[in-house]
Amino acid sequence: MQLDGALAVVTGGAMGMGKIVSRRLLEAGCAVALVDINEKALSSTADELSSIGTCRPYVCDIADRHAVYSLAKTIHAQMGAVTLLVNNAGIVKPAPLNQLADETIEKILQVNLTAQFWTCKAFLPAMIARNKGHVVNMASAGGILALPNLSAYCASKFGVVGFTDALRQEMKKEKVNINFTLVCPNTVGTGMFEGSKMVAGTRLLDPEDVAAKIIAGIRKNKAMVAVPSLPVKILTPLTKALLPISLMDRLNQILGMWGANDTWTGRKPESSGSSSVGKQNQRPLLRCAMGVIAALVILSAAVTGINILQNGIGGWDGRSMQQILGVAPHRATVADIEKLSKSEVMQLYHAAAVPAMSDLLGEFRAKNLSVGIMAPAAEFYTHHFFGPGRWMGKGFTAQDAWSGFGYNLFRKPGGDGTVIRTCKMKTSINASVFDEKESFQLDYSPFNNGLVRGMRDEIRKINPTLFIGMGYMPIGGGSVNPGPFVVFGPPAPWVGLGE
Numbered sequence: 001m002q003l004d005g006a007l008a009v010v011t012g013g014a015m016g017m018g019k020i021v022s023r024r025l026l027e028a029g030c031a032v033a034l035v036d037i038n039e040k041a042l043s044s045t046a047d048e049l050s051s052i053g054t055c056r057p058y059v060c061d062i063a064d065r066h067a068v069y070s071l072a073k074t075i076h077a078q079m080g081a082v083t084l085l086v087n088n089a090g091i092v093k094p095a096p097l098n099q100l101a102d103e104t105i106e107k108i109l110q111v112n113l114t115a116q117f118w119t120c121k122a123f124l125p126a127m128i129a130r131n132k133g134h135v136v137n138m139a140s141a142g143g144i145l146a147l148p149n150l151s152a153y154c155a156s157k158f159g160v161v162g163f164t165d166a167l168r169q170e171m172k173k174e175k176v177n178i179n180f181t182l183v184c185p186n187t188v189g190t191g192m193f194e195g196s197k198m199v200a201g202t203r204l205l206d207p208e209d210v211a212a213k214i215i216a217g218i219r220k221n222k223a224m225v226a227v228p229s230l231p232v233k234i235l236t237p238l239t240k241a242l243l244p245i246s247l248m249d250r251l252n253q254i255l256g257m258w259g260a261n262d263t264w265t266g267r268k269p270e271s272s273g274s275s276s277v278g279k280q281n282q283r284p285l286l287r288c289a290m291g292v293i294a295a296l297v298i299l300s301a302a303v304t305g306i307n308i309l310q311n312g313i314g315g316w317d318g319r320s321m322q323q324i325l326g327v328a329p330h331r332a333t334v335a336d337i338e339k340l341s342k343s344e345v346m347q348l349y350h351a352a353a354v355p356a357m358s359d360l361l362g363e364f365r366a367k368n369l370s371v372g373i374m375a376p377a378a379e380f381y382t383h384h385f386f387g388p389g390r391w392m393g394k395g396f397t398a399q400d401a402w403s404g405f406g407y408n409l410f411r412k413p414g415g416d417g418t419v420i421r422t423c424k425m426k427t428s429i430n431a432s433v434f435d436e437k438e439s440f441q442l443d444y445s446p447f448n449n450g451l452v453r454g455m456r457d458e459i460r461k462i463n464p465t466l467f468i469g470m471g472y473m474p475i476g477g478g479s480v481n482p483g484p485f486v487v488f489g490p491p492a493p494w495v496g497l498g499e
Contacts, residue, residue, distance in 0.1 A: 012089030362491030
């Protein structure tokens with residue numbers, strides 16, 4: 001976007017990020033309408049910034065939609081057509097939900113989120129009529145990853161992320177030349193989070209640096225400005241996608257997110273806008289740990305990408321099981337399947353038959369297939385973390401024609417041959433996540449915690465004593481990154497877990 005000669009509206013422009021962004025816009029050649037509810041601070045800021053360029057103060061409670069609509073008319077009449085809207089205003093009050101006054105919750109949501117609806121509805125029509133404009137919506141890293149004691153604040157910022165994504169697509173759908181920039185920074189040193197502790201691996205952001213990135217994002221019509229970019233834009237969403245929720249919560253606790261706002265005091269009345277938030281809490285050891293975790297996430301993402309490519313792209317190519325295996329299905333053995341590549345195994349799964357509940361009754365042997373880049377990791381997990389010993393099979397029983405239960409079999413460590421039956425799962429015949437066919441599905445969530453809770457398996461039939469399965473879990477990339485295995489017989493009788 002060309003800033004020189006543009007008219008910008010900046011909400012929350014009296015102090016903090018709003019004041020700094022306004023100054024930088026003035027320096028770039030914009031005229032600026034400063035909007036704030038704090039009349040005294042607004043007047044002082046307008047006097048200070050007037051020496052740089054054209055700016056005028058407008059007192060407005062942006063939580064009041066009628067006041068916002070009236071404001072838009074006034075600014076248009078006094079300053080002209082608005083080209084740039086910066087929805088910067090925001091408030092925060094860290095506290096557990098049951099300690100937040102109802103009025104505080106309402107105010108946080110009104111100022112941080114619904115006010116952006118009113119300002120966009122007030123200023124967008126004129127931009128659309130001219131087919132020219134840009135909107136900047138201030139969200140937060142807290143709009144991507146929530147923290148305890150910030151329920152209202154994070155809810156409002158998650159809302160801003162969704163609101164901006166939807167509006168950007170609306171404009172594209174209507175082929176209107178209006179661009180949107182979503183801004184998601186970590187904690188900025190403006191005093192808003194004064195007294196809070198910094199999370200391990202993070203630092204207090206310089207508001208001047210953040211403002212510079214916002215201005216650069218506007219110039220380049222960037223859809224998102226995340227600060228710092230790699231952790232906020234890439235690592236955080238990836239970590240949330242790959243880790244089970246229970247582990248994500250634990251990681252947040254370890255990194256200090258649970259207690260980050262316990263000492264929050266907020267901006268002092270006469271604050272200059274600078275802050276010393278958490279400088280005493282920079283913990284090198286934990287920062288190093290965060291770096292290691294980040295590297296592991298990146299590595300996991302890279303491996304996941306390779307594995308997806310190895311799966312093959314495009315779904316089932318239409319070949320029969322005999323064409324894939326090279327032998328008739330009724331004669332196929334585990335050895336025949338083990339000769340296949342990862343993509344061929346996926347093709348076999350697509351071609352295989354849907355088993356009935358009666359096809360899988362009793363205790364079967366099972367093993368992972370050593371195909372694909374993730375095979376060693378899957379083998380290590382199933383034999384060291386999945387259960388109390390070396391994984392060796394699965395047992396099944398039916399409740400009716402469509403559902404039942406099962407468990408896994410493990411060889412007890414120590415070599416005495418004892419079999420341990422645990423890791424129970426619910427079984428059913430349901431639509432597959434891999435294609436449009438049904439499959440025999442195993443859901444571990446009703447009976448397990450931790451990593452096992454997130455596991456899902458699907459099984460299809462090669463012949464009465466040979467089945468091919470696909471297992472997946474959030475930490476391994478979910479259903480886009482399945483681990484193939486085989487279940488084979490003949491089966492032994494169902495023993496049960498003794499419930």
